Amino acid sequence: MPELPEVQTVVNDLNKKIKGDVVTGFSTVFEKAIKGSSLAEFKKKIIGRKILGARRMGKNIFIDLSEGKTLYLHLKMTGHLLVKPKTIEKEDYFSDRVNQYIRHSWALQDKKGRIKNLEFSDMRKFGKIILTDTEKIDQLPEISGLGIDAMDEKFDLKKFQEILARRKNTPIGLILMDQALIAGIGNIYRSEILFEAGVSPERKVSFLNEEEIKKIFSWIKKTLTKAIKLRGTSDSDYRDTSGAPGGFQKVLKVYRRAGKKCKKCATMITRMKMGQRSVFSCSGCQK
DNA sequence: AGTTGTGTTGAAGA
DNA sequence: ATCTTCAACACAAC
Numbered sequence: 001m002p003e004l005p006e007v008q009t010v011v012n013d014l015n016k017k018i019k020g021d022v023v024t025g026f027s028t029v030f031e032k033a034i035k036g037s038s039l040a041e042f043k044k045k046i047i048g049r050k051i052l053g054a055r056r057m058g059k060n061i062f063i064d065l066s067e068g069k070t071l072y073l074h075l076k077m078t079g080h081l082l083v084k085p086k087t088i089e090k091e092d093y094f095s096d097r098v099n100q101y102i103r104h105s106w107a108l109q110d111k112k113g114r115i116k117n118l119e120f121s122d123m124r125k126f127g128k129i130i131l132t133d134t135e136k137i138d139q140l141p142e143i144s145g146l147g148i149d150a151m152d153e154k155f156d157l158k159k160f161q162e163i164l165a166r167r168k169n170t171p172i173g174l175i176l177m178d179q180a181l182i183a184g185i186g187n188i189y190r191s192e193i194l195f196e197a198g199v200s201p202e203r204k205v206s207f208l209n210e211e212e213i214k215k216i217f218s219w220i221k222k223t224l225t226k227a228i229k230l231r232g233t234s235d236s237d238y239r240d241t242s243g244a245p246g247g248f249q250k251v252l253k254v255y256r257r258a259g260k261k262c263k264k265c266a267t268m269i270t271r272m273k274m275g276q277r278s279v280f281s282c283s284g285c286q287k
Numbered sequence: 288a289g290t291t292g293t294g295t296t297g298a299a300g301a
Numbered sequence: 302a303t304c305t306t307c308a309a310c311a312c313a314a315c
Binding site: 032076077078101122123124125126275276 | 305306307309310311312
């Protein structure tokens with residue numbers, strides 16, 4: 001699932017691969033993903049614009065275009081972006097078995113005249129696309145309610161303590177996932193962060209001591225940094241822009257390891273539901 | 288073969 | 302208000 005490290009990997013790839021290219025076309029087989037404008041309007045406004053660069057806020061992707069427009073994308077659960085060199089687009093392209101989940105495709109042309117495709121593969125069709133004014137991205141409802149980005153330099157221990165002070169009665173496992181408080185952490189990394197910090201996801205904020213808060217904070221940064229370095233977790237659907245998996249799934253300590261032995265203390269990893277989602281933890285390592 | 292689990296997020300219900 | 306549940310959707314695994 002694309003969380004902060006996966007989205008960062010995609011953004012880095014896009015900046016290497018398609019910055020400076022011009023959008024020459026767009027086609028979709030799932031029009032519903034495009035919000036806020038009709039397909040015709042979307043196409044008209046996007047074609048001819050140059051890609052200035054890509055960036056992200058939490059799990060949200062922005063591709064800035066020339067003349068003040070920005071393409072907003074959210075990969076949700078199963079979305080991933082692929083960049084492919086392409087000469088001719090076959091008619092049956094979308095129905096090719098290997099590409100069965102490609103819902104949207106942007107035709108691009110680089111400075112040397114080479115044609116490329118930027119493709120949005122999205123099995124579950126939860127992904128979202130919005131074309132907006134660059135200066136108005138903060139006004140998107142998807143962005144305006146977002147908490148501070150977990151990898152933002154301004155997200156420091158003090159800021160973390162301030163966030164916690166506002167939600168004393170909430171289990172820490174829910175805090176880490178709440179995009180309105182801290183943006184970027186999802187289900188995989190909340191379990192991993194709390195395992196490393198040695199704190200049970202169920203522990204309420206008011207019962208965390210100073211030492212534990214410091215540990216959790218530092219493992220947020222450490223875990224995400226390591227995951228970015230390993231190009232994200234490809235537990236199931238996530239792939240990078242070349243279609244290749246990341247590497248963090250090889251070093252997961254608790255996520256999706258219920259019933260298996262803890263790598264640190266050999267206690268059985270357990271799974272519970274928290275906020276409708278599975279949290280994994282080790283009762284031996286996490287108190 | 289029907290049911291359940293999968294996870295992101297906004298919306299609806301309590 | 303804040304919490305919980307559901308719906309969007311496809312598919313694998315029971």
